[in-house]
Amino acid sequence: MINPSAVGWIDKFFLKQNSSLLAAEMQPDLFYKKVRETGFIYGHIVSFNIPFQIVTKGWLQNEISKVALLNTLYGVYELTTGENNQEKFVSKAVAFYNEMNPQGFSLFKKILPDDSASVTLEKIIDSRVQTNIDIISKNFSHIVTNALLFIDVLAFRQYLIHGKIPEKYLKKIEEAIISIVSLALKTKSTKSKYDDLLIKLFESSVRYSKFSKVNIKNLEELKLDYFTKELEQNYLIDMAGMALWSDGVIENNEAYFLYKLAELMGVPDDFVTECMEKTNEFITKYKNEIPYFKYSNPVKHFYDQTTQTVVTLIGRNKNRLVKEIVQSKELMLLLAYSTRRDLNEKEKKKVRKQLLDICKTIPSLAIFLLPGGSLLLPIFIKFIPTLLPSAFNENLDHED
Template identity: 45%
Template sequence: MNPSALGWIKKHLPYFLEFLSSNTMDEDEMYLRLRTNGFIYGTSIKTLCDEESQQLKWTEEEKTKVNLFDALTFTYYDCIENASAIDCVKSMITFYSELNKNQGGPSIKLGSSPDANYRILEKIIQERIQTNEPLFKKNFSHIITNALLFLDVLSFDHYLISGEDPLPYAVCLEKNLTQVVWLALRQKENKDHYNELLIKLFESSIRYNTTIKSENLSLEDIQKQAVNQPLEQLYLLDLCALSLWDDEKIDTQEEIFMRDISQQLQIPSAQKEDSLKAVASFIAEHKEDIAYLNYSNPVMHFYNQTTRTVSTLILRNKKRLVKEITQSKDLVVLLGNSTVRDLSDDEKKVVRNQLLDICKTIPSLAIFLLPGGTILLPILMKYIPTLLPSAFNENKIE
């Protein structure tokens, strides 16, 4: 299953429902799995059910899409008796339609068939995982992830149980969550680049509040009644723990803050300790995979991210790419020569033009046709020798 291609929900949903039928869990267990997988922290390392194949590596964005859909699906089946796949998809569309309508966004209507509804929901989920950063800025730095996406799941749960307009609930909960995060970040004695990135992370994840008070905040500004359900409280603690764990330790001031916020919201002390241990474990195990922990040189970060994206596209289109290349005799000869000698400028121009022509025939590789796409050609060239038959490489010097 390819989460970036049309029809992924229709293909994935039966698999996930089968997973649910053989893996009994309540909402607490579902949440803990999402936390272990990184979805709660805005960095999806894995998905709820490990469907990813070795042949098709999923990107972090794709894992986030699958985790969001799976969490919403679990919530529907957990709340609704005699649930069906068709009604589940319709309910998600209606939920997001209500949010969109009450925010003044374009109307979202149910489709005329189940297949149409699958496509509508795929589009909605794709839009939900886009941050509020301008497109160029987001693509360039790629440090902003979806830190508040689980808010959608909590709002959907509230919508299914109450039948009320989900927007007031989402607005109120988001406001209180972000205010607590800002309070947590203010506890740092020496603020560093990590704190600035986390502030940026949460600010860019805000969807429902145009203005939120961030100055002169105190714990008394947090509305206790807005965060009184177990999952809401656990989510708040986990976001606080994430905000405090930049230097891999909790100092005295931060410990006092965690104690005070737990007492303010009447959260058991054991739950506070569990949140701190969970974020410490996650960061220790996956630090290299968390973008905002490894952001130093934006140009290098952009190059590394682009390399991963391009390599994923190439591997997914391996068969078509090899077929197109082997049908171009001149290109094969020049690529073979390039493994044992430097090509002349004219030969490089021929290779570049023919590779771009090949990319035109494979829609997924349209990235190479965009303005500036030619700077990605060396990345494409790097992977071609490993894709072509072994005879192509017989003279290559390792």
């Protein structure tokens, strides 16, 4: 019996499975479709693509996600290298995550020098999954959190091929996803105010590009020729398909958007048709189990949940935040001005950069530096002045 919350679960997993996927019998398109069947692409895992099934009754969702992430990483390792050497895989995965770790922030502080490679990987995977499910919110949108874990898989494949993660790869794929999902949402003929809020969140949420603004107005402006591999192309189409399905209907103009996206990447129309069918089939079947779709207006729920999360974090770290912020007169002024007028792009960039620097110094706010956490940043900026009015308004009055 495997316990993904106990030390040694990775070794036990491989001992039980022996090998997960046989690369010699697997092609990229088949590998992707099998991963999608498990729900990993959709951010809601319902099964594992393994020879010996595991009973998960009583498991927490994050425990299921741990095994799914491990298994998918190992699958792409076999697919890419043609090997099924589990020890070598673990070593490569640890080295990959050490390189992937963004902005010099230590994501894995609990790792000890004498940890074995497999125990180190367990802690890394725990950090990745916990970030997306528990720390931010158990009801955080599957479209923008757990589903984004497939970026790890794509980047790991690049690492295996090149011996390193290609420069700006993470930046480019993240911006492509954000831009495509944003454009997809904009094609919807009927949008609520919450759809518009979600679009703004996507456009403001750039993790690896150091605050460059994503401002793509149409598909033709995207540099999709950078993504030449089936796994990347299929994933981008599925992400757009999920965003369009959020109201349960894909209209003709939305379907056209998906086919146009596929055409620009040289993906056959058959895959788009299958994408829409599989997405509809999966979400319809598991809709009642996916937190994002349990509510009459999932986008409103998404925004409400993330807002509450940010308010709670600010409240818990209020004193430390004030102490850090008052040390920067420029940041104080800009936050104060934001309560009375819209900041321009240059000012917004300064605020985001300085607040993220502060987040690095406060452990509880480290989630803003992690996968999905950047989606909370615009709300974070919005609520700081309203929760801490005296410190900011007095400073602004003094300047006036």
